Amino acid sequence: MREHPALDPLDAALQHSRYLQRLNTATPDLITHEAAEVMHPYDKGSMNAFVAAQGEIVDDGMLKRVLRTLRKRVMARLIMRDISRLATLDEVVKTVTSLAEIGVEQAACHHARWLQPQFGEPIGDETGTAQQLIVIGMGKLGGSELNVSSDIDLIFAYPEDGHTNGPRKLSNHEFFTRLGRLIIATLHEPTADGFVFRVDMRLRPYGDSGPLASSFAMLEEYLHTQGREWERYAWLKGRALTGDADGLWTLVKPFVYRKYLDYGAYASMRSLHGQIRREVARRDMADNIKLGPGGIREIEFIAQVFQLIRGGRERGLQMRSTRKVLSWLGEHRLIPPHATRELQEAYAFLRNLEHRLQYLDDAQTQTLPSQPDDRRQIASSMGYSDVESFEKALQWHRSRVTNHFEHVFTAPQQEGEHPLDDLWQDDEYSEQHTAKLAELGYQEPDTIKQLLSQMKSSTRYRQMPESSRRRLDALLPPMIEVAAGMPNPDGTLTRLIRLLDAILRRESYLALLSEHPQTLKRLANLYSASPWVSDYLTRHPILLDELLDARLLYAAPDWAQTRARLAAELDAATGDAEQQMDLLRHCQHTQLFRLVAQDLAGLLPLETLSDHLSDLADMILAEVVRCCWQALPGKHRDNPLFAIIGYGKLGGKELGYASDLDLIFLYEDDHDNAGENYAKLARRIGTWLSTATPAGTLYEIDLRLRPNGESGLMVTTIEGFAAYQHQHAWVWEHQALTRARFCAGEPSIGAQFEQIRQQVLMKQRDLNQLRQEVYAMRHKMLENRLGSREGFDLKHGRGGIIDVEFIVQYLVLAHAAHHPKLTGNKGNLALLGFAAEAGLLSAADAQAAQQAYREYRRLQHAQRLDGRKRYIVDEIAITPHIQTVMTIWRQVFGQD
Known part of the structure; x- marks a missing residue:
């Protein structure tokens, strides 16, 4: 809007409003008064003050006069303020909304009070308590966005059926119907003073033919059995202006807001x-x-x-x-x-x-x-x-x-038939189908056609709702086409059909894919690149939504922003543990899926990916601790003096997509109930992390690295942990300590843990004894691990990942007393470099070991994406790396 020439507010308004001109002629004193107050918005407090100043309202006639006079005053001042640019749009709609709210509140309050001498109060059958009419504002009234000459859309409801307790008994329904009619008349009927608001009741259940007022039970039954899509749209703005707003919201929310992404x-x-x-x-x-x-x-x-x-x-x-x-x-x-x-x-x-x-x-x-x-x-x-x-x-x-x-x-373009429609629609097997599939690039066209036929003839397909079946029928031909363009069309389409089979009964996901056909190419790329990703997405189809916006899918993670958003969502669900657990899972799955998409697109080096996966786990752990402690019965303080320490891949920030979390729990709290409460907290954390809910799981956890292992306490004091590490821990436990860090909880305990860790790692040790103990532990692991006849085991095989890790762990325990830099939890690659700087390895050997370790992790990662659970490779291809690692092993330990 362009600037308006500066004019006196009243003069400007009179030039542009015939309504105000008529008001000025009929009630000049009213206009003069409002013009004098034009610099002040007419807020709800001012409106209530005007009503109160009129004295006791004794009958319906007086109520109508007061409310109509209030409307004239509000409109007069509002027109002047708006036309002269003194009011913002927000002020205008808020002012009119406040006027409507006061009109409804005053009419409901007075008429309920005036009805009670005849009929008494309406009492609920279920609770035996007095019932109050809930006037629901719909449309712009519900949204606090009323325009200046708006109708108001209302619905009347009440919590419980029952009867009044006065001289003349009425059912609650009859009482609230009478009250509703009186409210409408007070606001709507024209008098010599005009009207307050035109009232429209057509949005109520069954429209004009429905009852004027509905109990909660009747309203809920209607919404969930007969409510139509346009009514969901209307109820988006539904707001209780009087009565039990929370009860109404609990009833209406499941109708309006689906738990899933409703692309239908x-x-x-x-x-x-x-x-x-x-x-x-x-x-x-x-x-x-x-x-x-x-x-x-x-x-x-x-x-x-x-x-x-x-x-x-x-x-x-x-x-x-x-x-x-x-x-x-x-x-x-x-x-x-x-x-x-x-x-x-x-x-x-x-x-x-x-x-x-x-x-x-x-x-x-x-x-x-x-x-x-x-x-x-x-x-x-x-x-x-x-x-x-x-x-x-x-x-x-x-x-x-x-x-x-x-x-x-805009609806997806569907120009005529798809050229591959017959591959899906034709029930009869045809050699032409096989030839067409082969021409598209499918290696086993007969198998693919059989797969399509099986799906088409399945009971699950035939029992689909008609709308869902139409969507699926439209999806299959372009899906066959896009899969054909992948390097492995047969595997890609097989995995995509597995996804479709998983979502056949979930129309929203079919709607997503049909409404956004551009997602099919991204989906096919992911399903072609990685069986693990395709299985993950098939298990969690809610993640299909992530394919819609490439900017979000491939954006670098902002963990601070993500955690703030997650925390806000969790706080909003306080008291509902099931919902909080699902929110955590949705967040973790979403972030992991974005990372894997970026990984497959070549945007993330493996070390960066592991850092992000570890940061994600830290964030989830921190929020799990916070939520579990908030809900812990009998907790003795607002914030727990409790910390989670990560070991292994989490501790070394080398987490993979499906890694377990090796954890221990520490606390520092001298309260009498501290040990018991923190043990409860630890058990609850374990449940929240590993329990399968409809949204899936978070992480599998391993607690065996705690002091005294499986026979030890679930949680340990920081003092007890220090004493154990200095006096009782085995060498292998000190080895594990080289890859351990504070992940979540109370930072001061994390700082103490790190101090203890460094003290333990820097202890003077007998090198021959240390060498023999580390060597013995490695060979004990080999005895417990069967070899593979299929190839080389990247993790457990001699010259593989574990041997690199044992070399590094020995060097840290043996020499950190003289080379404190080795205590840094920087990962094996960095520690190999530190060992070379300290002269413990030659620069060439350290670099060769780094290359071997990096290649092992790359191969391990690739095999995880390929869906393999054991990391077996062709030994010939990596023989130089194996020989490098074993050469360094002999130098360090003196024997194989």
Whole structure:
């Protein structure tokens, strides 16, 4: 909106509002008073103060007069403030919303009080307590976004059926129906003073033919058995203005917000919008800035489709304000920032224009006037010097809205039949099918055709809902085509069909793939590259959503931001352990999937990937500790003096995709109940990490490295840990200590642990005895490990990963007393370099060992992605590395 020439607020408003002109003629004192107060917003407190100043409201006639007079005052001041640019759009909609809230509150309160002498209070059958009418604001009232001449959409509900306890008994339903009719009349019926708000009740269950007031039981039954998609859309903004808001939200939330990502919402919202478009065309409503192309409704649809799809998982989307939802979508990059900005600008422009259209005659209209004088007046009130420049700006905003709307809602292109339709649709086996599959590049076309036929004839396919089956039928041909373009088409399509079989009954995932056909190529690339990834994604199809936005999928992780967001979600679910466990799993699965996608795209060196996987585990552990302690019964302090120490791959920050977590738990707390409480905490942490929920698992954990192993206590004091390490620990336990670090919990305990670790590692040792003990432990491991006839075991084979690790661990324990740098938990590659700097290995040997270790880890990682559980390779290919490691082993230990 352009700047308006500076005018006296009353003069400016009178020029642009015939309604205000009529008010000024009929009630000049009222206008004079409001003009004097024009610098002050008419907030809810001021409105309540005006009502209170009228004295006791004794009957319905007085209530109507007071509320109608209040409306005139509010409207007069609001028009002056808005036209003169003293009020923001937020102030305007908030002011009108507050007026509606006060009208509803006053009408409900007074009429309930006036009914009670006849009928008494309504009492619930279940609880025996007094019941209160819940007036539910829908639409813009529920969203606190009312326009200045808006209808208000209401629904009446009450918690329990029952009867009143007065002289004339009524059922609760009859009582609240009477009360509802009185509220409507108080607000809606025209009197000599006008009206307060027009009331629309058509959004209630069964519409005009339904009961005026519904019990919670009836409302819940209706929503979950007969509620339609457009009603989900309407209830997004449903808000209790009176009564039990929490009870209502508990009832309505499962209907509005699905626990899964509901991509089926695209089709239903697209259908609803199509009906509106057809009605607009039929009635020639192109000049309607709400319903017409590029209008307010399209902006609302953009915001609300994301709420319907994601609101069940993203609590941040469970809000009612369109502008706040748009901001959230932009901040979380679900729509591009420039789109958010343009939609916000268009929304503000169109809503301001809507208000100016309504200021003309206080009419509920969103249509541009046909009269040239009125158009000039609207253009002027919007700050434009002529109609042409105003209309150009309007068209500019509407075209941008249309562009963004079409980007979100345009249906996938389905131009005629797909050329491979017959491969899926034809039930009869044909040599032509085999030939076509072979031509596409499939190595075993008969097997592929048989796989397709089996799926087509399966009971699971035949029992699918018709809408789901249509989606699947449309998906299969392009999926066959895209898999054919992969280096291993047969394996890729086989894995993709396994995914489809897993989601046959989950229409939302089928909808995601059909609504976003561009995801098929990304999906096929991942399923072609790695059996492990394909299995992971098939087990967790909720991650399909990650394929939609390549910017997010391939963005470097920001762990601080991710943890802050996760913590907020967990805090919002406080008290619901099951939901918190699922939130942790969704977060971990999402981040892991993004990392594996970046890994397969060649964006992450292996060392960087391991760092990220370790950082992810640290973050999850920290939040698990926090949540478990918050919910621990009988805890003796607000924050636990407790720490998690990671060993092995987690401790050395060499975590892989499916690594277990080797953990120990320490505490420093002299409270009498400390040991018992921290043992409970440790057990609960183990449960939260390893229990399988519908969302999967987090990590398998191994606690055998704690002092005294499996026979030891679950948790240990920091003093007890120090004493054990100095006095009782075996050499192999000191070896393990070379790769151990603080991961989560109380940092001061982590600092003490690190001090103890360094003291232990720097102890003076008898080198011959140390050498023999490390050597003996290695050969004990070999005796317990059967060899492989298939090839070389990367981890356990002689000259493999464990031998490199034992060499490094020996060098640390043997020489850290004189070379403190060796106590750094920097990973085996860095420690080999430190050993060379200290003269314990030659630079050439250290470099050769680093190359061998790096290659072993690369091969191990590749085999994990290939779905293998044992890391066996062809020995011939890595013989030089094996020989290097064994040469260094002999130098260090003097024997094989």
